[in-house]
Amino acid sequence: MRITFRRALILPAVTMVVLGGTSTAALAGTTDPAPVEEGVLQPGPPPEEDESGFAPTPLEEAEPPSAPGGPSGMPAAEYCPPKNVYKPTSNQGKKHAALGVTQSNYNGTSRTMRSWFKAEVGGEVKLTHSGELKASANVVVAELELKYGVDLSVAITAKMGNDVQIDTPPKKTTYAKYGVWRLQNTGTSYTIYSNCRTSAKSTVTTLTPWYVGWNIWES
Structure with a gap:
């Protein structure tokens, strides 16, 4: 079901007005672009994402298991503080988690029209993962921020009432979600045992x- 835009003004073509601040920090050490600004057209409709294998990431750190087959009978056995590790390896860009239905506005006139979209649904979006993750959500966020130089969160609440304006050309339809x-990333997760050995690494x-x-x- 599509909801039409809240209000439209017939105006000459003008520079797009952006309402609300958006982070524009670039991804350090990568060639990926900074976050898109609100009101910037994307190349096309977002693909249907299959997130059936993703689960919320626990906030609490799981206690690392004791070392399997650790050194014994040695007066000065090597020791490491046991911990669960997550290391990001591949930035895969941005993915949008939509709240509510797609809104749209068709401009049937011969002049550029200003489309105004307003969010009527809000909600919280949490960090999720697929694969065997041994580290906590806070560890994942800290490692990603360190690697890419961006500000991320374990969870973000998008509030109702947020709005955005953009020009719709003649005979075109503008869509908005x-x-x-979210930042999508692939990394590895493993445990460091007290004997300084590590568990098998899993892809997450x-x-x-x-x-x-x-x-x-x-379109």
Whole structure:
């Protein structure tokens, strides 16, 4: 079901007005672009994401198990503080978690029209992951922020009432989805035991809340 825009003004083509602040920190050490600004057209409609294998990431750190087959009978056996580890390895860009239905506005006139979209649904988007993750959500966020130089969160609440304006060309339809942009990343997770050995490494994909914003495209 599509909800039409809240209000439209017939205006000459003008520079897009952006309402609300958006983080624009670049990803340090990568060639990926900074977050899209609210009101910036995307290349096309977002793909249907299959997140059936993702689960909320626990906030509490699981206690590392004791070392299996650790050194014995040695007066000065090597020791490491046991801990669970997560290391990001591959930034896969932004993914949008939409809240509510897609809104749209068709401009049937011969002049550029200003479309105004307003969020009517809010909600909380949490960090999720797929694969065997041994570290906590706070560890994941800290490691990602350190590697990419961005501000991420364990959870972000997108509030109702957020709005955005954008020009819709003649005979075009503008679409808008409100929600939370997330950073998708693949990394490895493992445990360091007290004897300084490590468990087998597992591949983990994370979707970490980044900032509140709109996904907008036209056709």
